[in-house]
Amino acid sequence: MVSDQDYSGFRILREGLTGNRGWRPAWRDPDPQHAYDFVIVGGGGHGLATAYYLASQFGEASVAVLEKGWIGGGNVGRNTTIIRSNYLLDGNQPFYEFSLKLWEGLEQDFNYNAMVSQRGVYNIYHSDAQRDAYRRRGNAMILHGADAELLDADQLRAECPFLNFENGRFPLLGALVQRRGGTVRHDAVAWGYARGADRRGVDIIQNCEVTGFRIQNGRCTGVETSRGFIAARKVGCAVAGSSSRVMQAAGLRLPIESHVLQAFVSEGLKPIIPGVVTYGAGHFYISQSDKGGLVFGGDIDMYNSYAQRGNLPVVEDVCEGGMTLMPMVGRARMVRMWGGIMDMSMDGSPIIDRTPIDGLYFNGGWCYGGFKATPASGWCFAHLLATDTPHETAIAYRMDRFRRGAMIDEKGSGAQPNLH
Amino acid sequence: MIIDHPLLGPRDSQEFVLLGDASLLDRPDWQAESADEAFYEYQYLRDNPAGTHRELWYHEMGDRSWLIVTRDTVSHAVLKVELASAVASGRRDR
Numbered sequence: 001m002v003s004d005q006d007y008s009g010f011r012i013l014r015e016g017l018t019g020n021r022g023w024r025p026a027w028r029d030p031d032p033q034h035a036y037d038f039v040i041v042g043g044g045g046h047g048l049a050t051a052y053y054l055a056s057q058f059g060e061a062s063v064a065v066l067e068k069g070w071i072g073g074g075n076v077g078r079n080t081t082i083i084r085s086n087y088l089l090d091g092n093q094p095f096y097e098f099s100l101k102l103w104e105g106l107e108q109d110f111n112y113n114a115m116v117s118q119r120g121v122y123n124i125y126h127s128d129a130q131r132d133a134y135r136r137r138g139n140a141m142i143l144h145g146a147d148a149e150l151l152d153a154d155q156l157r158a159e160c161p162f163l164n165f166e167n168g169r170f171p172l173l174g175a176l177v178q179r180r181g182g183t184v185r186h187d188a189v190a191w192g193y194a195r196g197a198d199r200r201g202v203d204i205i206q207n208c209e210v211t212g213f214r215i216q217n218g219r220c221t222g223v224e225t226s227r228g229f230i231a232a233r234k235v236g237c238a239v240a241g242s243s244s245r246v247m248q249a250a251g252l253r254l255p256i257e258s259h260v261l262q263a264f265v266s267e268g269l270k271p272i273i274p275g276v277v278t279y280g281a282g283h284f285y286i287s288q289s290d291k292g293g294l295v296f297g298g299d300i301d302m303y304n305s306y307a308q309r310g311n312l313p314v315v316e317d318v319c320e321g322g323m324t325l326m327p328m329v330g331r332a333r334m335v336r337m338w339g340g341i342m343d344m345s346m347d348g349s350p351i352i353d354r355t356p357i358d359g360l361y362f363n364g365g366w367c368y369g370g371f372k373a374t375p376a377s378g379w380c381f382a383h384l385l386a387t388d389t390p391h392e393t394a395i396a397y398r399m400d401r402f403r404r405g406a407m408i409d410e411k412g413s414g415a416q417p418n419l420h
Numbered sequence: 421m422i423i424d425h426p427l428l429g430p431r432d433s434q435e436f437v438l439l440g441d442a443s444l445l446d447r448p449d450w451q452a453e454s455a456d457e458a459f460y461e462y463q464y465l466r467d468n469p470a471g472t473h474r475e476l477w478y479h480e481m482g483d484r485s486w487l488i489v490t491r492d493t494v495s496h497a498v499l500k501v502e503l504a505s506a507v508a509s510g511r512r513d514r
């Protein structure tokens with residue numbers, strides 16, 4: 001798809017020479033129509049990606065995304081932007097590797113600079129047992145076509161000399177590295193998918209809250225919204241932390257709890273951290289944004305929350321993790337912190353499935369790891385909506401796996417969402 | 421968050437760990453016809469409300485008691501704190 005509205009270096013030059021009069025809004029602001037073939041509830045990364053792939057891969061022309069606030073105001077604009085495909089279990093790894101491959105071609109595909117940066121993800125290990133577990137994980141990754149490399153302490157020191165190798169209690173013995181992992185500008189992912197979908201005819205309708213579903217004879221025929229009823233042949237919900245609230249309107253109880261996860265950014269610094277580094281003896285992860293700010297986070301707050309803000313004990317815990325791993329960050333000032341509401345599932349893995357109601361589909365349970373999943377989640381949800389069959393990489397993400405005892409529990413921590 | 425412990429007074433929530441929805445106290449009857457379905461719902465499905473939520477907290481760094489904390493999940497306000505044992509025995513008496 002080529003048009004004079006494509007973004008490129010040449011376009012910037014041309015616009016610069018002609019007074020920048022040719023730029024148009026990146027997407028329209030349409031009023032909702034009375035009916036669509038597909039209505040996607042939630043204009044986060046997953047909802048927008050779903051609409052984009054419905055239009056671009058499955059040739060669907062009548063699609064709307066309904067967002068209660070503004071697109072990118074939810075978790076897609078609140079996360080710490082890490083992408084990776086370093087899962088252990090068969091149900092997960094092919095899906096996340098599919099996602100990473102989609103990230104690799106995404107910017108050309110949707111003609112938007114999302115600043116996909118494959119700067120590497122280092123998971124540090126601190127004991128022999130943890131090294132063995134990481135080796136096993138790395139092997140699982142390689143078996144599913146991803147890349148993985150196990151570094152020993154000297155190799156890690158060569159790549160990340162700034163780490164505190166004097167840690168007596170939790171020595172830094174090495175790291176599992178995925179070099180193709182990295183970070184992506186999160187807002188640009190929402191904007192890129194929104195623009196790409198809009199250009200293919202998708203209506204992106206902001207300030208439009210879905211308040212209920214019209215269900216007749218076990219079939220969903222549309223949604224009630226703050227801007228009136230909108231009929232739809234199929235409705236797909238991708239509302240992340242609001243999953244339980246929205247699906248309750250359709251009479252469904254979910255295997256999900258909502259929890260708050262916080263993130264933090266320091267003042268801008270010169271480049272000091274090459275990739276994403278995670279501490280294996282606590283919960284702390286850090287990377288440096290292209291603006292120079294250190295972006296970091298740790299555990300969820302551990303209690304159910306819809307507040308989009310957390311409490312101080314986790315702030316302290318995260319900062320202690322950072323100081324243990326790389327004391328140099330203690331000199332930097334923390335300038336911003338915020339929270340987002342996580343749809344924590346009962347086994348820590350997501351759901352992309354039909355519901356017991358015909359015409360109503362559900363995408364959720366992403367926990368704190370759904371950003372990296374955005375492209376594959378959108379693709380697989382579009383596949384399910386368009387063809388009524390699951391995509392081959394998402395066959396395990398069924399709603400009934402809990403009833404069948406077929407959990408995908410990476411950590412093996414059981415049905416307690418705040419432990420995943 | 422400060423949890424007003426019925427025996428110990430106001431304590432920092434950091435001293436506690438949260439298990440989850442207080443409905444976990446209502447273990448289904450394992451001999452019932454519908455035990456299969458009941459245990460599936462008990463174990464995996466949650467109301468997950470935005471607003472008032474009754475939940476089980478364990479005072480791990482304190483007196484090791486189980487509490488039922490009624491809390492607002494939107495404002496984080498703690499509305500009521502009871503000893504789980506008192507609630508459970510109150511039920512048994514009925």
Ligand SMILES: Cc1cc2nc3c(=O)[nH]c(=O)nc-3n(C[C@H](O)[C@H](O)[C@H](O)COP(=O)(O)OP(=O)(O)OC[C@H]3O[C@@H](n4cnc5c(N)ncnc54)[C@H](O)[C@@H]3O)c2cc1C
Nearest residue numbers: 042044045046068074075076079080082210340370371372
């Ligand atoms: C602090 C933090 C750090 C994170 N770090 C990472 C990370 O490093 N890597 C990673 O992979 N993942 C990370 N995540 C997780 C990731 O951000 C989420 O899993 C993912 O963004 C969720 O999907 P989404 O983008 O569609 O959600 P959202 O952007 O939250 O989209 C859901 C949308 O639905 C809308 N909505 C809700 N109710 C309604 C309604 N009734 N009607 C209409 N619209 C509605 C909301 O307004 C929202 O815009 C992090 C999350 C947080 C909060």
